[in-house]
Amino acid sequence: NLSSYNVDPSEISVSGLSSGAYSATQIQVAISASIKGAGIIAGGPCDCGAHMNYTSCMFTSSPSITQSISNTKLWSGNKIDDITNLAKHKVYMIRGTSDPLIGASVMTQLYKYYVTDGPFISSENVVFKNDLNAAHTFPTDFDSIGNNDCGSTSSPFISNCNFDGAGVILEHIYGPLKPRNNGALNGKFIEFNQREFLMNSSAYGMRDTAWIYVPKNCSDGVTCKLYITYHGCQQSHEKIGDKYIKNTGYNRWADTNKIIVLYPQTVPTNTIDSTDKELIPNVNGCWDWIG
Known part of the structure; x- marks a missing residue:
């Protein structure tokens, strides 16, 4: 079970990869008053899948953002927080040049949604890293057992691409940070019950439990930041164990910078009982960014 932590409510941010990136964008926009910034790796425009076939928000498509902006x-x-809150947000976007699932045009439309066509956020606050030589994967700058090659779109979708994705996102959102801890971490991983926050979690495609990383000084009661990161499709605990929780590099930075990292978890299933009582298969454990 979770303890109580002293989190600064003005220092909460979100991020995600793939379906988690789409969800992070939607959460960022929906509760913008509570969010400081977002890290978007291989994602697309907010509200994209709600008014067109979701495949039009992927691959080499250039999805229209007119309806997304209007909504x-x-x-x-x-229905959502006042969008003037978005003006203060910091966003870091990453796309691999050999990503076969999220094409350059998809993320360009997200950039336009944020900066030029919305416009909701100034260009000074949004970085779009679109020249990384990588596939559909979470980029790090260190090796971890079981990770895939940077040029391969394959499980667990975490790779040494000689690029510290976690670090650049966190420093863009929070400003200069203390050097990360590359050794044994001083904090602790806590598996907690998601059902405390969502009754009948499996009916919504959520795993019964999820994880949080708490640096030691945060456990001791100092004021800390909160960083929420959503895994991608096929990255839930049932699919890849604790690799997304432990191999992305977020905890290394969190350990030395008073950042609590929350890792919500979906569960792969063939029979999700959604709010409209339809059975929707989700065998890859994706986040529902379609709506």
Whole structure:
């Protein structure tokens, strides 16, 4: 079970890979008053899959963002937080040049949604790293047992690409940080019950338990930041064990910078009982970014 931690509510941010990236964007926009920034790895425009076939938000498509922008403005202050909150957000976007699932045009449309066509966030606050020689994967700059090659779109979708994805995202959002801990971590991983926060979690495609990394000084009661990161499809614990939780590099930075890292978890299933009582297969344990 979780303890209580002293989290600064102005220092909460989100990130994700693939379906987790889409979800992070939607959460960032929906509760913008509570979010400081976002790290988007291989994701696309907010609300994209809700008004077109989701495949039009992937591959080499260039999905229209007209309806997404219109909906964002229409919902501002009623269905979602006031979108003027987005102006203060910091966003770091990453796409691999050999990613076969999220094409350059998809992420370019996300950039336009944020910066040029929305516009919701100034260009000074948004970085788009679109020249990384990588496939559909989470980029790190260190080797971990069981990780895939950087040029391969394959499980566990975490790779040594000689690029510290976790570090560049965290420093863009939070500013200069202390050097990361490349040795034994001083904090602890805690598996907690997600059902405390969502009754009948499996009916919503959520795993019964998830993980959180808590640096020692955060356990001791100092004021800490909160970073929430959503895994991608085929990256839940049932698919790759604790690799997304331990191999992305976030904990190394968190350990020395008073950042609590939350790792929510989906569960792969063939029979999700959604809110409209339809049975929707989700065999890859993706986050529902389609709506």
